[in-house]
Amino acid sequence: MLIIVRRAGIALLTLLIVITLTFFLLRKVPGDPLYMWAMELVQTHGLDFESAYEQVKQMYDYDPNEPLGQQYIRYIKGLMKGNLGTSMVYKISTNKIIVRALPWTVFVLSISLLISFGLGSLMGMVIAWKRKTALEPIVTAYAAFTGATPDYITALILLIVFAANLRLFPMKGAYDSALTPGFNWPFIKSVLRHAVLPITAYVFESTAAWAMAMKGSAVSVLGEDYIMAARARGLKERRIMISYMGRNAILPLVTGLAIALGTMLGGATFIETIFSYPGIGWFFGQATTRMDFGLMQGLFLVTAVVTIFSNLVADILYSRLDPRIKVEG
Amino acid sequence: MSVTAIPSRLYRSIYEPFVIIGRNKRAFIGLIILIIFALMATVGPEVVPLDTTQSFEKRFQWPSLEHPLGTDHVGRDTFQQIVHGSRDVLITAFLAAIFATGVAVLIGMLAGLQGGMIDAVLMLMTNAILTVPSLPVLMIVASVWKVKDPVRLGLLLSIWAWGGLARAIRSQILSLKEREFIEAARALGLSTFHVVFRELLPNVMPYVAINFFTLMRGAITASVGLMFLGLIPFKATNWGMMLSLAAWQTGAIYVPKALFYFGSPMACIILFQLGAFFFANGLDEVLNPRLRT
């Protein structure tokens, strides 16, 4: 129990470091970021500069003249209340944007993760079990290729081939904007159609990595005595592969899965941007290119929290799953 | 080790690595690829001209004798752009790897040698680096700090990249510390300086060398990605910029004829990554004799 508390403590400290770093980073921007936003207000709403500046100051909750320490404290207090800031581009609170964007990200990425993990583990298991098979060089080559190709290139190729040129799948968005959201079939169909390419891009890119990881784990498990003992007991090959090798080999990967689940909440920025898919990653990309500091900070915080938290969970999960390991410091 | 007429020390340090790389076909190909790119980056821009005249009727042409990789959206030669862009791309990657390695070695050794409070603090930082994904951080920094040249870009990319290597170096130092030859050196009264540079560093070097290529690969992926998102406005010949333009601005993706325009930077990136990967694996074999088949 004490160990969990200690790990949680480290996680919290890490989070604090990250929060502080981003805070000071965004406050130390050369030039005055508010100026730009104030000017925009002047142009779009016809306000005079003074009032525009005041309004921006309120939205971003940022007074350049206030001492930094005080700003920091106010920021932390705001965080505790769940105030993640306001988006300067969209003019609504970050929380509202998250509520809108999160479902899409979770939808696409959880399906992608499950498929790539499942497929990959299966492939890795089979390759490790059957020692000489035609499948192995193919998978190894596939792994080398996807390892070398950044995910945005894969996504781009898919976009170009299937969407732009073959017109099989749509180019952008989560669903056809002409439709009304709801539990009607045209909407659901549209959602599925729009999700195919992003999911394919992710799955294609990550499956190989899971396969190689599983293969490595399985090969070392195969060297253990109990595999041979199981054979001596006359157990069927398939049973040994799945329940004796597979169940043991997958343990280290579960940690990776938990972490991947957490990281995914940061949104796969590249994939979402390329397919203009309105998830957290897309919004984050927009925030950075359009210098929307409020949104940037809020979304990044969410990403950091979720990632740090999922690492913690992964640690604890692993020790629970493997009956052999007692949680050690 | 085989018996040869060449003096053994010379053999080991110069001749043997090449033999090992030569035997490993993939590592050898990797080396060739890296050499080609190195040449492209250093000599290329001197040898290959860059013709920036825009000519609309020449846009998106297929490869021909005159334009080996076709033309871009305003009729400029793709091949020339690739060659000229390679210099910035590779310099950035190289610098990023150097900076990251420097920081990692410093932190790793400090943490490993000092222990105690310093170790705890440094490891907390390293842990933060490793847990939080680097891409969002880089995106934020790029948006806040306008980066205009390869040196600054290299610095930017190294910020969140040193974690893994630092942790590995620290473990290595910790295990080396226990071994007798350090104690022996200390007992002989050799200064800390000596211990660090003559005993510890050489043992850490193999890992650093291999990791260097991994860092370069990561830097290229990251820099191209950031450019692709539009966060780093660089010259249009940079591979990342070529991709970005192709995807967002020029409508190149709709034109099948533009295949070579957006395909070339993609291919170059993939090839470089593969080359570095295979060569690093070969290097691993050279430096870790246990891995040799």
Added chain:
Amino acid sequence: MIPLLSIRDLVVEFDLGRGALRAVNRASLDVQPGEVMAVVGESGSGKTTLAFSILNLVPPPGRIADGEILFEDKDVLFLGPEDLRKYRWKEVSMVFQAAQNAMNPVMRIADQMVDTAQAHGKASKGEVLEKASELLGMMRLEPSQILRSYPHELSGGMRQRVIIVLSLLLGPKMLILDEPTTALDVVTQAYILDILADVREKLGLTMMLLTHDMSIVAKLADRVAVMYAGRVMEVGKIEEIFYDAKHPYTVGLINAAPSLIGDIDDKKPIPGSPPNLLNPPPGCPFHPRCAHATPRCQEEEPELKDIGDGRLVACHNWWLINRDS
């Protein structure tokens, strides 16, 4: 009597890059139904490989190169995969050396018992667990607690006993035990031996006991086979081996084993070291270390001869050998 198991001229080779290592070199052995046959030899003598061969389980890079293994008159080495799977454990089962790791770490004991039984035919979970509980009781273990535990939750001695239960679960005709008591403390050793003697009596099992420890042999065995360098050197009834050994190596083994009575200084280890199995010396493999070696021993390999009443020896000069040589 027709032997239960009959090994004839078995050859097992391990293919290492620089040559083939003969772990078992034309070994022959018969085991009669209902008896306990001890196979004695140093490590590297080939006894474990011999045991694996009986289950046709020699791990690569090893392979059975020649010979036959007849179990109830069927050659095990020619069984098809399905028949082999059915034969394993149901007819012959084995308790491996260092059996602590012979169980799947992520499955409960009960599930592993059920797995084993169900791989050999339809049996309900209840039936299997009932049988397992009975056997566990015989092992002087508490069934309900053991069955729901994971392997690592049990001590080494307990795991050893669970492994023995697993091996008896399907009621095999023969049980092979490879060093069943090494890696256990002396007290647990005695305990296990007691249990084995018990089990043997109650179930009428045929047992093949592999060991280098002569004291275990004394306690359990009916007959003894002595192996050296992958060959069977001598076979005989236990009293014959202990009091009237006819092979120099056997004599050496008996004399080297420490006992509670007598001076340890009287004990003599066998001079020399085990043979190089990659490049064995010509002739009898024991001749470099043998006090009775003659020129013939250096050239001609001795055959395993029947010298009367089921007594087998592989030595050119066997009639010269007695306890005090």
